[in-house]
Amino acid sequence: MSWSFLRVNKLFIIRGDLMKYWIWLASVEGLGPVKKFALLNKFETAKRIYNATEKEILKVDGMSDKIVQNMQKAKDAKLLEKYEKYILKNDIKIINISDDNYPAKLKNIYAPPITIFAKGDISLLNSKSIAIVGSREPSKYGIYVAEKFSKELSKEGITIVSGLARGIDTFAHVGALSSFGKTIAVLGSGIDIVYPKENAKYYREISEKGLIISEYIVGTAPESKNFPQRNRIISGLSDGVLVVEARKNSGTMITTDFALEQGKELYVIPGNITSNLSAGTNNLIKEGAKLITDVYEILEDLNC
Numbered sequence: 001m002s003w004s005f006l007r008v009n010k011l012f013i014i015r016g017d018l019m020k021y022w023i024w025l026a027s028v029e030g031l032g033p034v035k036k037f038a039l040l041n042k043f044e045t046a047k048r049i050y051n052a053t054e055k056e057i058l059k060v061d062g063m064s065d066k067i068v069q070n071m072q073k074a075k076d077a078k079l080l081e082k083y084e085k086y087i088l089k090n091d092i093k094i095i096n097i098s099d100d101n102y103p104a105k106l107k108n109i110y111a112p113p114i115t116i117f118a119k120g121d122i123s124l125l126n127s128k129s130i131a132i133v134g135s136r137e138p139s140k141y142g143i144y145v146a147e148k149f150s151k152e153l154s155k156e157g158i159t160i161v162s163g164l165a166r167g168i169d170t171f172a173h174v175g176a177l178s179s180f181g182k183t184i185a186v187l188g189s190g191i192d193i194v195y196p197k198e199n200a201k202y203y204r205e206i207s208e209k210g211l212i213i214s215e216y217i218v219g220t221a222p223e224s225k226n227f228p229q230r231n232r233i234i235s236g237l238s239d240g241v242l243v244v245e246a247r248k249n250s251g252t253m254i255t256t257d258f259a260l261e262q263g264k265e266l267y268v269i270p271g272n273i274t275s276n277l278s279a280g281t282n283n284l285i286k287e288g289a290k291l292i293t294d295v296y297e298i299l300e301d302l303n304c
Contacts, residue, residue: 021046022094023083026115027217028067028074035062036114037097046096050075086218092191093118101126109236109262113215117191120211124182129159130267130298131234133255134168134244135277142168142245142277145269147175149242152295154181158302161186161238163230164203164212166196168244168252173202177209184237187214188230189222231255232262239302240265242292246280253280256289265301267292 025036025046042060043049049057054068074080087094095102095116103125106112118125130153132146146168150160153176160176162169164185176183185206189195191214194203206212215233216226231254235241241259243266246252259266266289271278285291292298 018047019084019087019094020080021050022096022115023087023217024050024074024080026117026215027080027083029070030067031070033111033114033215035060035067037111038062040097040114083218086192087117090192091119092218093122095122095125103237105238106233106236109232109258111232112236113233116213116215117218118211118213119191119207120209121182122211124159124184124211125213125237127159127182128157128302129161129184129238130302131161131238131241131255131259132168132172132244133162133231133234133241133252134246134281135250135252136165136167136169137277138167138171138245139275139277141272143171146171146244147178149244149269149295149298150175150183151179151181153298154179154183156295156299157181158299159184159210161234163188163227163234164195164199164206165227166199170199170202173206173210177202177205183210185210185212186230186233186237187212187216187222188226190214190216190218190220192218193220193222195222227251228254232258235259235264236262238264240267240298242267242269242298243281243284243289244269245271245277246284247276248279248283250280256284266290267298267301269293 038060039049043052057063057068095118097114132150150172160172160183162172173183183206194200235255235258241264268281268284268289270291271281
């Protein structure tokens with residue numbers, strides 16, 4: 001399927017009357033990016049989807065009576081107004097796939113997010129970037145390496161992308177912030193929800209000095225089903241993915257699968273062969289990922 005999209009709305013940041021319709025589309029339960037894209041291909045704008053009849057919607061591939069019911073249920077005027085007030089009050093920007101400055105790297109992946117909620121410096125969406133991912137229970141070595149590589153890449157002007165989760169994600173963000181670099185946190189919840197709660201300090205700092213994004217409507221809980229979807233955005237936004245520590249069967253491996261599907265460069269820090277935390281990373285190296293021991297190997301690979 002081609003994900004190119006006819007530009008019918010050239011506003012970079014959605015405001016005014018149009019905002020309600022994109023908020024509504026993002027809030028419909030059970031309506032993922034593939035189905036949203038099918039609807040946009042048919043109706044061209046969120047407003048036209050909102051005003052379409054049930055009969056017209058059911059003619060679109062992938063639509064069902066249940067989805068139509070959910071679309072009608074989401075037309076809750078008070079709830080939509082609540083969302084809009086929160087978004088405006090907290091300076092959250094809404095960027096849709098037809099906007100001129102929607103990140104090209106995301107547009108080229110399978111099932112790109114149709115709507116991005118963003119808080120912070122949106123210019124980072126189109127910057128040179130590396131994702132740093134790994135275990136939520138890293139070793140001291142993993143923490144050291146994640147922070148070290150993040151700092152050194154940041155000093156070279158590379159934006160660090162990660163998921164603000166416990167472990168390697170946290171220290172990837174910390175490394176960038178400590179070197180006055182730029183970082184993007186991609187959430188698996190609504191942009192208003194900090195998860196884990198102990199990262200509230202970093203959430204605030206990233207929103208002020210970097211960028212926080214989510215494809216989920218405000219108020220969305222950090223449910224486990226959201227994180228694999230979040231991972232496709234982490235890799236999709238990046239020019240390459242650096243894996244620091246990962247068990248053989250872990251969420252990090254989902255991110256690496258997305259990276260390979262998206263044609264991204266996959267970089268891996270080698271680990272202790274006796275540690276379960278290195279089983280996934282060392283296996284990736286066996287399968288052909290690039291073994292990395294110095295930040296300049298990444299920079300050279302990216303022509304930086």
